[in-house]
Amino acid sequence: MGSNCSLHLAWPEGxxxxxxxxxxxxxxxxxxxxxxxxxxxxKGTVLPATRQPLEEGWKRLEGMASGDRRHGKEPAAVEEDNxxxxxxxxxxxxxxxxxxxLEAVLRECKYKxxxxxxxxxxxxxxxxxxxDHFDLVITDVHMPDMDGFQLxxxxxxxxxxPVIMLSxxxxxxxxxxxxxxxxxxxxxxxxxxxxxxxxxxxxVRKNHVAVIHNRSDSDDADQRVARPVIGxxxxxxxxxxxxxxxxxxxxxxxxxxxxxxTWKKPRVSWTGELHNRFxxxxxxxxxDRAVPKAILEMMNVHNLSRENVASHLQKYRLFLKRVTxxxxxxxxxxxxxxxxxxASYMGMSHQGVLPSSALCPCGxxxxxxxxxxxxxxxxxxxxxxxxxxxTVGNGGLMPDTGSRHASGPPVGxxxxxxxxxxxxxxxxxxxxxxKAYHSVLRQKLMEVNTSVVPSSHPGTxxxxxxxxxGGQLEPANQFLVQPREQIGHFSGPMGMAPSAMGTHGDTQxxxxxxxxxxxxxxxxxxxxxxxxxxxxxxxxxxxxNVNLPQINQxxxxxxxxxxxxxxNEQQNQMAGTNINNTTSVDIYxxxxxxxxxxxxxxxxxxxxxxxxxxxxxxxxxxxxxxxPSLNLQAGxxxxxxxxxxxxxxxxxxxxxxxxxxxxxxxxxxxxxxxxxxxSLxxxxxxxxxxxxxxxNGGEGASGILPVQxxxxxxxxxxxxxxxxxxxxxxxxFASMASQDFNPDALW
Amino acid sequence: xxxxxxxxxxxxxxxxxxxxxxxxxxxxxxxxxxKSDPNFVAETITLFCEDGEHTIGExxxxxxxxxxxxxxxxxxxxxxxxxxxxxxxxxxxxxxIRFLDFCKEKxxxxxxxxxxxxxxxxxxxxxxxKDMLQLEQQQAEATK
Numbered sequence: 001m002g003s004n005c006s007l008h009l010a011w012p013e014g015x016x017x018x019x020x021x022x023x024x025x026x027x028x029x030x031x032x033x034x035x036x037x038x039x040x041x042x043k044g045t046v047l048p049a050t051r052q053p054l055e056e057g058w059k060r061l062e063g064m065a066s067g068d069r070r071h072g073k074e075p076a077a078v079e080e081d082n083x084x085x086x087x088x089x090x091x092x093x094x095x096x097x098x099x100x101x102l103e104a105v106l107r108e109c110k111y112k113x114x115x116x117x118x119x120x121x122x123x124x125x126x127x128x129x130x131x132d133h134f135d136l137v138i139t140d141v142h143m144p145d146m147d148g149f150q151l152x153x154x155x156x157x158x159x160x161x162p163v164i165m166l167s168x169x170x171x172x173x174x175x176x177x178x179x180x181x182x183x184x185x186x187x188x189x190x191x192x193x194x195x196x197x198x199x200x201x202x203x204v205r206k207n208h209v210a211v212i213h214n215r216s217d218s219d220d221a222d223q224r225v226a227r228p229v230i231g232x233x234x235x236x237x238x239x240x241x242x243x244x245x246x247x248x249x250x251x252x253x254x255x256x257x258x259x260x261x262t263w264k265k266p267r268v269s270w271t272g273e274l275h276n277r278f279x280x281x282x283x284x285x286x287x288d289r290a291v292p293k294a295i296l297e298m299m300n301v302h303n304l305s306r307e308n309v310a311s312h313l314q315k316y317r318l319f320l321k322r323v324t325x326x327x328x329x330x331x332x333x334x335x336x337x338x339x340x341x342x343a344s345y346m347g348m349s350h351q352g353v354l355p356s357s358a359l360c361p362c363g364x365x366x367x368x369x370x371x372x373x374x375x376x377x378x379x380x381x382x383x384x385x386x387x388x389x390x391t392v393g394n395g396g397l398m399p400d401t402g403s404r405h406a407s408g409p410p411v412g413x414x415x416x417x418x419x420x421x422x423x424x425x426x427x428x429x430x431x432x433x434x435k436a437y438h439s440v441l442r443q444k445l446m447e448v449n450t451s452v453v454p455s456s457h458p459g460t461x462x463x464x465x466x467x468x469x470g471g472q473l474e475p476a477n478q479f480l481v482q483p484r485e486q487i488g489h490f491s492g493p494m495g496m497a498p499s500a501m502g503t504h505g506d507t508q509x510x511x512x513x514x515x516x517x518x519x520x521x522x523x524x525x526x527x528x529x530x531x532x533x534x535x536x537x538x539x540x541x542x543x544x545n546v547n548l549p550q551i552n553q554x555x556x557x558x559x560x561x562x563x564x565x566x567x568n569e570q571q572n573q574m575a576g577t578n579i580n581n582t583t584s585v586d587i588y589x590x591x592x593x594x595x596x597x598x599x600x601x602x603x604x605x606x607x608x609x610x611x612x613x614x615x616x617x618x619x620x621x622x623x624x625x626x627x628p629s630l631n632l633q634a635g636x637x638x639x640x641x642x643x644x645x646x647x648x649x650x651x652x653x654x655x656x657x658x659x660x661x662x663x664x665x666x667x668x669x670x671x672x673x674x675x676x677x678x679s680l681x682x683x684x685x686x687x688x689x690x691x692x693x694x695x696n697g698g699e700g701a702s703g704i705l706p707v708q709x710x711x712x713x714x715x716x717x718x719x720x721x722x723x724x725x726x727x728x729x730x731x732x733f734a735s736m737a738s739q740d741f742n743p744d745a746l747w
Numbered sequence: 748x749x750x751x752x753x754x755x756x757x758x759x760x761x762x763x764x765x766x767x768x769x770x771x772x773x774x775x776x777x778x779x780x781x782k783s784d785p786n787f788v789a790e791t792i793t794l795f796c797e798d799g800e801h802t803i804g805e806x807x808x809x810x811x812x813x814x815x816x817x818x819x820x821x822x823x824x825x826x827x828x829x830x831x832x833x834x835x836x837x838x839x840x841x842x843x844i845r846f847l848d849f850c851k852e853k854x855x856x857x858x859x860x861x862x863x864x865x866x867x868x869x870x871x872x873x874x875x876x877k878d879m880l881q882l883e884q885q886q887a888e889a890t891k
């Protein structure tokens with residue numbers, strides 16, 4: 001208010017209800033709702049009805065101004081210029097030395113301290129004089145009788161004052177406790193003057209929040225303070241429910257030192273938990289229908305505004321886009337349809353190429369747009385859908401050639417044709433830590449596997465992965481079996497694969513990336529495959545193989561040799577396909593095959609049942625082959641999308657013949673060791689994606705992560721061909737788990 | 748007058764600081780003193796010395812028993828820790844921290860040993876404080 005202002009609204013701070021007028025006054029503004037405005041001029045002349053409060057208000061202003069000058073002067077000046085001078089602080093400490101020093105510091109900051117030596121006296125004073133008599137309370141934590149936390153809670157319950165904890169103990173646990181009980185801040189003794197100078201911010205904050213909350217009744221969401229609270233508990237919630245504005249207390253610590261003269265909407269902090277919920281909702285809604293409003297409603301989180309959600313969603317979308325775009329650069333999928341896959345090899349729904357719908361029982365549809373799983377900082381979110389879908393065939397996981405469905409299993413990822421199963425199998429899983437993801441994933445895979453594996457088919461031998469029968473999964477089964485035998489240690493993740501493969505229709509992701517370990521083993525009954533597919537559990541069909549090699553490469557960068565071996569072996573097994581020496585990656589990829597169906601070459605390779613070999617070739621593109629298409633080989637970060645399997649040597653580009661385009665590049669998963677990320681064959685779906693990441697030769701996060709399983713499961717021990725996959729997976733998991741997904745990087 | 752006093756105090760403080768008896772908190776205390784409260788430092792450190800002595804007496808009494816109530820002991824030590832931190836008596840504070848560890852462990856021996864150290868350290872600083880105050884007072888009287 002300028003000096004000429006003739007209208008001065010003065011009210012004691014706080015809330016007053018008079019004649020249907022609700023007035024909230026803080027030093028920063030006045031808010032009125034309903035009724036009339038009652039005011040007084042600068043000189044203090046007020047309408048009679050409100051004389052009382054106004055007088056008090058005046059007094060306060062006077063008190064605040066150092067000295068008496070207020071009288072007759074513009075009170076506004078106090079607010080604007082002198083605040084926080086005169087801040088009335090109640091200091092509580094049982095030690096008189098500390099109390100004295102604290103009071104001295106407060107005085108030095110031009111505040112008005114009142115010192116008491118115990119909590120009871122403090123409460124008494126507060127109750128008697130009214131909470132409006134003080135602006136802020138600073139209390140020691142350790143006091144006989146009533147300790148600081150108790151005082152804090154009582155003040156919080158009875159009145160709305162900011163409370164700062166003070167203690168010589170700077171332990172995090174104590175600080176945490178303080179914040180949890182509702183403290184605005186926690187200062188370590190001896191209180192430094194710089195810190196004390198800033199305490200007024202807590203007062204402002206509280207007031208502002210109150211004002212704003214009152215102001216926007218209709219649109220609270222936008223004005224809500226602080227973090228959205230998914231679940232509150234304890235003292236804080238009492239305060240919150242009571243005041244509707246103390247949510248931000250916990251975060252006050254970070255605000256220290258920052259000038260907060262103007263109201264700024266507190267930032268919503270997207271914690272892992274919150275983000276998970278967000279993802280969950282988004283998935284449920286479906287990418288297409290995930291609009292902020294709907295998301296907000298479904299999330300059902302307090303203090304979250306539509307805007308918060310909208311901006312978060314946008315970030316998420318950008319993230320997805322970035323992630324998917326990357327690996328999938330050249331999308332060669334022969335299929336035009338596939339090209340469309342959207343990147344997300346994360347498996348999302350890309351339909352990816354799947355020319356061969358046959359491949360995936362899932363029909364090739366990708367799941368819709370479901371947002372790809374977000375791997376990474378936010379943990380893994382696996383989109384169930386993706387699995388199902390796209391993987392099949394398109395997703396890239398399965399190169400599945402149209403006719404083959406079989407690849408289903410290999411695809412592992414897409415194991416199931418229907419979303420449903422997938423969805424069940426892979427519920428949204430968001431993890432911040434890779435580890436958790438692995439285990440969940442594995443679990444899921446197991447579930448899937450078990451459910452899936454149906455047809456085990458012993459037969460197909462030659463093609464290891466291939467499913468001789470059109471059915472898709474059959475080969476898978478075999479495949480499954482195989483793993484068991486061959487894969488010695490696989491324990492894991494791939495386990496799923498088997499099951500995935502098994503069923504014809506639903507290729508559940510065979511291995512959710514990485515889980516190539518045991519699960520398979522268990523599930524798989526010895527089958528003819530066994531021998532051959534050592535690594536390739538996932539994809540009995542060639543498709544799988546195809547992918548694998550690629551993946552292997554990527555993933556296994558380190559153990560390439562093993563892979564190579566493996567691959568070769570596989571190749572042999574598989575109807576002679578030649579699995580190239582791709583290194584361990586190959587092996588792995590075998591496992592991953594399902595996942596990667598797509599991988600391999602640029603062109604969707606069609607994996608014909610019959611021929612597995614081509615597939616193998618494709619897959620194997622082990623380091624050596626040229627597989628142009630996928631450059632999985634180390635060094636190629638992102639092989640041509642989709643075609644993962646660069647068959648060893650074989651023309652990588654398109655999987656020889658047989659692969660139906662189902663191999664959807666999306667994944668380009670196999671990233672040559674070097675690349676990071678990318679190649680997650682999209683079909684892999686999120687899980688794969690995740691995996692892929694890891695796979696990259698262990699390097700970057702990206703890469704194809706085969707089904708993840710507990711890293712622990714993977715033992716590093718021997719890189720035998722059979723084992724390699726598991727080993728590989730372990731590596732992946734390990735690297736995943738250890739990876740520090742930096743959310744910032746993602747966003 | 749005030750300036751003189753301050754100087755001598757500062758001199759004393761400087762020596763205590765350099766020996767590690769005091770830390771920068773004491774300097775801050777000196778800065779806090781101003782016209783409106785000219786005796787702030789003097790009063791504060793006097794209070795510190797008094798309270799500290801009292802605390803040490805209580806601690807000695809409590810630790811003398813066979814059955815020690817470590818919580819009570821810890822409460823006293825904690826108080827002294829806070830006070831010493833507030834005036835900048837670094838060694839006293841650090842000794843209190845160690846003392847608290849022994850209290851947590853419920854080690855009577857540890858506590859007793861630390862109490863001895865505490866006694867030594869405390870009297871060292873409180874002695875110096877008293878000397879400083881005396882010096883100031885003498886100076887004040889001399890300049891009167």
